[in-house]
Amino acid sequence: MSFPPPAANGSAAADLAAFMDPSWPWDTEWYASDSPIPPHLDGSPDVRFSGSVGYSGRVKTARGVILFSDLSMCWYSVTYGTGSVSRRARFRPCPEPMSAPALRRAAETHGAAVAAFAERAAASGRPVARGECWDVAHEALLHSASLFGPRDAPVLSTSRAHGHLLFCGKPGVGRWRGGDDRLRAGDIVEWRSVRIGVGMPGYGAFALLGDPDHTAVLVKDAVPRCAVADGQNVKPADVGLLTVIEQTAGRAPKRDSYDLAKLQQGEFWVYRPVGMVEYLGSTLSVDIPSGLETFAV
Structure with missing residues (x-):
C-alpha cells in the first residue's frame, strides 16, 4: 500500500529519533526558531506538531513532539546557547492493533x-x-x-x-x-x-x-x-x-x-x-507522560 510513507527504521518516529542522534550532521540551527520543528518536516502534511522554547540564563532548550501519519510519536529536545549543543529524543513506534x-x-x-x-x-x-x-x-x-x-x-x-x-x-x-x-x-x-x-x-x-x-x-x-x-x-x-x-x-x-x-x-x-490517550498513551504534549514506555535509537 502507498500510505503511510515508508520508514527506514520501522516507523517515522524512529526515523526522527535517528535524525536527532548526535552522529547525524545538521547544516542549520533550525532548533533556534520560534517553532522548533526539524526542517525536513516543516510544512509536511503527514505530521502534527507541538513545540516550546525554554530559557535558563544563556541556556535555551527547544522541545517538540510530533505525531506522524503512521501514528508513531517522537519527543525531542535540543539544548544550546553556551557553545555546545546537546540533543535528546525518545519515540513510540506504530501502535499495535486493538482488541x-x-x-x-x-x-x-x-x-x-x-x-x-x-x-x-x-x-x-x-x-x-x-x-x-x-x-x-x-x-x-x-x-x-x-x-x-x-x-x-x-x-x-x-x-x-x-x-x-x-x-x-x-x-x-x-x-x-x-x-x-x-x-x-x-x-x-x-x-x-x-x-x-x-x-x-x-x-x-x-x-x-x-x-x-x-x-x-x-x-x-x-x-x-x-x-x-x-x-x-x-x-x-x-x-x-x-x-x-x-x-x-x-x-x-x-x-x-x-x-x-x-x-x-x-x-x-x-x-x-479511537481515543488518543487510550491508543497512543499520550496527548500531543512535549512532556512524556510518566510511566509511558518510550525508546531511543
Whole structure:
C-alpha cells in the first residue's frame, strides 16, 4: 500500500529519533526558531506538531513532539546557547492493533459521534468547513473531541489517517487489522485513485474516487461475508457494501454506496476513531507522560 510513507527504521518516529542522534550532521540551527520543528518536516502534511522554547540564563532548550501519519510519536529536545549543543529524543513506534472490546467501545463513543455529525451535515444541505472531502471527517473528529474532553479526545486526522487502521485493500487483495468483526458506522474511509463500478451490472458505469485522495464517513455497519481476524488476508469483495456520507468540490455532503466487489483500481483504507490517550498513551504534549514506555535509537 502507498500510505503511510515508508520508514527506514520501522516507523517515522524512529526515523526522527535517528535524525536527532548526535552522529547525524545538521547544516542549520533550525532548533533556534520560534517553532522548533526539524526542517525536513516543516510544512509536511503527514505530521502534527507541538513545540516550546525554554530559557535558563544563556541556556535555551527547544522541545517538540510530533505525531506522524503512521501514528508513531517522537519527543525531542535540543539544548544550546553556551557553545555546545546537546540533543535528546525518545519515540513510540506504530501502535499495535486493538482488541474487539476496545474497538467496539470506540465505535459506541467516537464512532457514534462522527456518524451523527456526518448525518447532520448531509441533512443541512450545506458544505462542511471549506467544502473539501477531508473536512467532514476532520470536523466530525473535532466535534467528538468537544464532547469527550482532552483526556478522552480521539486521534485527530493526521494527513490521511483518522485513527486505528481496520482494513486496507486494492483490487483482489486486502488485510484486516484489529479484533472487531466488522466495519461500523463512524469509521472513516480513505480512497486513493479508485475506480469502482456503480449501477446495474453490464452497463459499464463507474465512479472515480480520489484525485488522488478522497475521504468519506461510513454511516452503516458493513459485516464481511467471511470470518475475519487481525492480520488476515480479506478480499475487498468479501467486505461488501460501504454506505457513506461524502462531500466533493464545495457541494453539500450526500449519501452514497459503493460495492467493493466492483473495485477496479486504486487503494483504500478504513479507520476507526479511537481515543488518543487510550491508543497512543499520550496527548500531543512535549512532556512524556510518566510511566509511558518510550525508546531511543
